[in-house]
Every structure is written in structure tokens, then in C-alpha cells.
Amino acid sequence: MTVLDIDGIDTYYGNSHVLHDVSLTLAEGEVVALLGRNGAGKTTTMRSIMGVTPPRRGEITYRGEDIVGKAPNEINERGINLVPEDRRVFPTLTVHENIVLAHKLAADPRPVEEMYELFPVLDGLRRSNAQNLSGGEQQMLAVARALVQRPSLLLLDEPTEGLAPVIVDDLRTMLQDVVEQDVTVLLSEQNVTFAFDLATRGYVIDTGSIVFEGSIEEIREREDLLEQYLAVSPEEVA
Ligand SMILES: Nc1ncnc2c1ncn2[C@@H]1O[C@H](COP(=O)(O)OP(=O)(O)O)[C@@H](O)[C@H]1O
Ligand SMILES: [Mg+2]
Numbered sequence: 351m352t353v354l355d356i357d358g359i360d361t362y363y364g365n366s367h368v369l370h371d372v373s374l375t376l377a378e379g380e381v382v383a384l385l386g387r388n389g390a391g392k393t394t395t396m397r398s399i400m401g402v403t404p405p406r407r408g409e410i411t412y413r414g415e416d417i418v419g420k421a422p423n424e425i426n427e428r429g430i431n432l433v434p435e436d437r438r439v440f441p442t443l444t445v446h447e448n449i450v451l452a453h454k455l456a457a458d459p460r461p462v463e464e465m466y467e468l469f470p471v472l473d474g475l476r477r478s479n480a481q482n483l484s485g486g487e488q489q490m491l492a493v494a495r496a497l498v499q500r501p502s503l504l505l506l507d508e509p510t511e512g513l514a515p516v517i518v519d520d521l522r523t524m525l526q527d528v529v530e531q532d533v534t535v536l537l538s539e540q541n542v543t544f545a546f547d548l549a550t551r552g553y554v555i556d557t558g559s560i561v562f563e564g565s566i567e568e569i570r571e572r573e574d575l576l577e578q579y580l581a582v583s584p585e586e587v588a
Contacts, residue, residue, distance in 0.1 A: 352413075353502070356374040356375070356410050357409045357410075358409070359409070360408055361397075368558045369391050369395065371408070372391070380535070381549045382536055382549055382551050382553070383537050385545055385580055387540060393538070396505050399430065413502075429501055431501035431505065434507050439488055444480070446476040449494055459499055460497065460500050462498060468494070468497070468527055469490045472494060475487060485513050486521060489521060493525070497533075503534050506536070508540065509521060542586075550565065554569065561575070
């Protein structure tokens with residue numbers, strides 16, 4: 351079953367035309383990567399889905415329903431959760447308070463304790479203020495806040511941005527557990543190897559247009575794509 355079907359969207363910031371005829375689909379349970387360099391249009395795609403920057407042309411259908419023009423909270427209520435690239439958490443609340451607050455706002459949340467099982471790092475930090483967490487810990491908290499709401503579609507916008515390599519490894523391990531669960535994921539990344547480890551299919555975006563769509567295996571073998579659009583050498587992703 352198709353969870354999300356983006357069909358030929360064009361998105362603008364004022365007069366600036368950023369997304370050009372972007373199409374993308376996600377089937378139930380899939381983890382799909384949206385790969386591209388800085389400024390390629392990954393965040394704008396996420397914002398288009400969430401209704402923050404709705405497209406001016408094209409369609410976005412979520413489980414059969416047209417969601418273009420709906421407010422972000424209405425889209426969220428339908429089961430789509432975005433973890434934005436700036437990992438919004440409440441800085442002066444504790445880790446536990448942050449998760450409980452997200453839990454309270456959801457219609458059919460998962461138990462809070464399940465989040466600590468998924469992210470053991472957070473278990474030891476329950477009483478710490480979110481502002482005192484490292485970047486990686488904040489990222490885990492942001493994902494936990496989204497997951498506790500039992501999303502049916504999880505949008506992860508560049509979760510590895512700004513994280514040290516060792517932290518990226520931890521995050522990868524934890525997200526591997528998350529994606530094995532009952533959730534469909536769209537993962538935007540510049541970190542190609544990270545995305546390759548989690549996704550089965552991918553889209554390559556450049557200057558607001560999808561330039562390639564295929565399995566991760568296909569992308570891995572396309573030296574030209576890797577070098578031209580993703581700034582990695584084939585050896586780095588072999
Ligand atoms: N609020 C904004 N106003 C105008 N232009 C923007 C805004 N946000 C992003 N852009 C432009 O849109 C393009 C795509 O940006 P973005 O979607 O953030 O890319 P990515 O997430 O892939 O780095 C870039 O050229 C960027 O400069
Ligand atoms: Mg971005």
C-alpha cells in the first residue's frame with residue numbers, strides 16, 4: 351500500500367522557485383532516502399509534506415487523502431511526524447518532561463518507557479535539562495519525542511548533521527532498531543553511507559529536481575551520481 355504519494359510538486363519561497371516537479375512515493379514499512387547536497391531541496395521537500403511551505407502545483411496524497419493546503423497540525427494529526435534538522439526540543443525541560451509532553455499531545459501514544467528501551471542513552475539522562483545534552487543526545491531526544499506519538503510516517507531531516515562520527519555510529523544503531531518497527535520513514539541526508547545503511551530505496555535531489563530514483567544498490571553502483579550530486583567517491587560507499 352502507498353503511504354505517501356508526491357506527484358509533481360513545485361514549491362516556492364516568495365518568488366524563489368525551489369522545487370521543480372518533484373515526485374516521490376513511499377510504500378508501507380519502507381525506509382526511503384532523500385539524498386542531496388546542501389541546498390538541494392531536502393528540507394523544502396519535508397516542509398512541503400508537513401504543510402509548512404505548501405507546494406503551489408502538484409499533489410501530495412497521504413493514505414489516499416489529498417493533504418495539500420491542510421495546516422501542519424492537521425497533517426501531524428493524521429500520523430506524519432517531522433524531526434526537523436534543528437531538532438526542536440524544549441531546552442529548559444528535562445529529557446523526561448520533553449518525552450512526556452509529546453506523549454500527552456498524541457491521541458494514541460506509545461508508552462514512554464518504550465522510548466528508554468529504544469534509546470538507553472536517554473534513560474540515564476531522564477532528569478537532565480535538554481539544553482545540557484550533546485548534539486547526538488538531543489537528536490535522540492527529538493526522535494524519541496516523535497516516536498512516542500506513534501507516527502505512521504516519520505520524516506527525519508538530516509539527523510546526522512553536525513554530529514561527530516562516533517555519535518553518528520550510535521545513532522545509526524538506534525535508528526536501525528526504530529526502522530525495524532512498524533513505521534514508514536523518509537530520511538533526508540547528505541551523509542550517504544549513513545543513509546545507505548538504513549534505507550532500501552533512494553531519490554537523489556539536486557537544485558530542486560529529482561535526478562535519480564532507484565534501489566540503494568543501484569545508487570551505490572552509479573559512480574557518476576555519487577561524484578556529481580553526492581560528493582562521495584565510489585570507494586567511500588563500497
Ligand atoms: N526560507 C527560505 N527563503 C528563501 N529561500 C530558501 C529558504 N529556505 C531555503 N531556501 C533555498 O531553497 C533551496 C533549497 O534549500 P533546502 O530545502 O533547505 O535544501 P537542503 O535541505 O537540501 O539543504 C536553497 O537554494 C536555499 O537557499
Ligand atoms: Mg536541509
